[in-house]
Amino acid sequence: MSVIYILWLRQLKRYFRSKPRIIGALGQPLLFLFALGYGFGPVFQRAGEGDYLQFLVPGIIAMSVLFTSLFSGIEIIWDRQFGFLKETLVAPVSRVIIMLGRTFGGATVAVIQGIIILAISLLAGFRFSSPAALLTALLFMFLIAILFTALGTAIASVLEDMQGFQLIMNFIIMPLFFLSGALFPLDDLPAAVGVIVRLNPLSYGVDGLRGALIDQAQLGIWADFGVLTLSSLVLVVIGGYLFSKIQL
């Protein structure tokens, strides 16, 4: 337990000490929030779908949690390059424990990032349905965060260096985000897109957040919870397995 705690604490310390990273990681979600929120707002309204900002905020929160958590996982590559990974790998501690500590740390950081986005959205005029909604939203942020930190860990465990970074960005992170229903409603989608969206675990995160915050879940909040929990567990197992196979 204390090993998991110290690994978690390390991630948090690193996060809070790196102000440029906090601010930098807010840039993209905020740009999406304001450019799309205000840009598409009128069209959305005219289509009879209501307030686009309300609709968009849960998607942007999911986006920022996705980005932060995947990068937290991928940070293992940096640790490998800067040598710190060796310190943890020669210690008399099971690799699975190390992976769990890192995952909780990375997930916590990602949730904090999501909370910051939520707070900024409130200033921009976003309103959530009830105080209890906040707790449910936190739970969904945490599930998304665990899922994608574990995915990042799994990817980082098989990559040697950052050469594959563009690949990850363009073929994993961006498709996950754009094909998740974060930006558009799920009804009346072309069949193929609809299927892809439903295969993307992030869709359930976005939908769960939307259900929690503005009471507009399209896939059903329990289905969201079930799919996210299950896929988190699967990825933690895969991530843990790949991490424990790392040889330097």
Place this chain on the structure above:
Amino acid sequence: MVINFLRLIFKAWRSLNTSTNFTSGCFLFLCDNKKDAGQSMKSIAQADDAMIRVTGLVKRYGDFLAVDNISFTVRCGEIFAFLGPNGAGKTTTIKMLTTLLKPSSGQVLLNGFDPIREQDAARRSFGIVFQESSLDNELTARENMVFHAVLYNIPKSIREKRIKMLLELVQLWDRKNEQVKKFSGGMKRRLEIARGLLHLPKIFFLDEPTLGLDPQTRNLLWEYIRELNKKERITVFFTTHIMEEAERAADRVAIIDHGKIIAQGSPQELTEQTGTASLEEAFLALTGKALREEVSGGNSRIPRGRHHR
């Protein structure tokens, strides 16, 4: 100044050992490895006082033999230098000894433990300073030490005291709350040494510990290491490219080239064997370009007497 400094170190190290009783064997019994407890006569005979025993170790990457069937023994309390040209297989060997890499075949025993089957016990037996820094630059010196203490399950009650002593030992106590990224190369190396000793290891691996350090820091580091070894009988296994260092510090030396050990013995034996005046000359005679061309394939034992000065 150096003398005072050393005195300080010994005092700190002394009290560190007398005041803490963490590892199962205290320092007096440092060299009793677990198999000495004696099951059969055979195991006693095998155990002798080997702290590191490597038998027929091989690491193969596809067709390439990075480490080609090497065997050696490092006795308890010995300072052992592992020398060889770049790419000879030194770091690969250290990685296999320290559980970071699985051997293709062969056997390793550290303090009597198999790094594969008895991983945690083997890991607890050694401390290591890697070739490149393995500190977390965003954390402070103290935080790096605490992190290590938690990983090695050092009880809280003795943790603080021991961290203080070790940071004083390497003269970093005053800077304990500074982030490591503000440290110079020498300070980082000193911190790594302090961290590597935190769990009172029996074996201390140092992979090119003096790489990139100025002569002052280099001498100081060797003073620490030699004295730690002398007073506490910590077994030291190190690599270096500075032959003078090996000659001065090591009790025994092994030279590896193309994945094979081509010579072993005390620095004196090696210079006598090759008829050279220093270990550096002996090293060049054994691994030098001219000879490597003569011995095609370059990995067989160098015939005696066929060396150049």
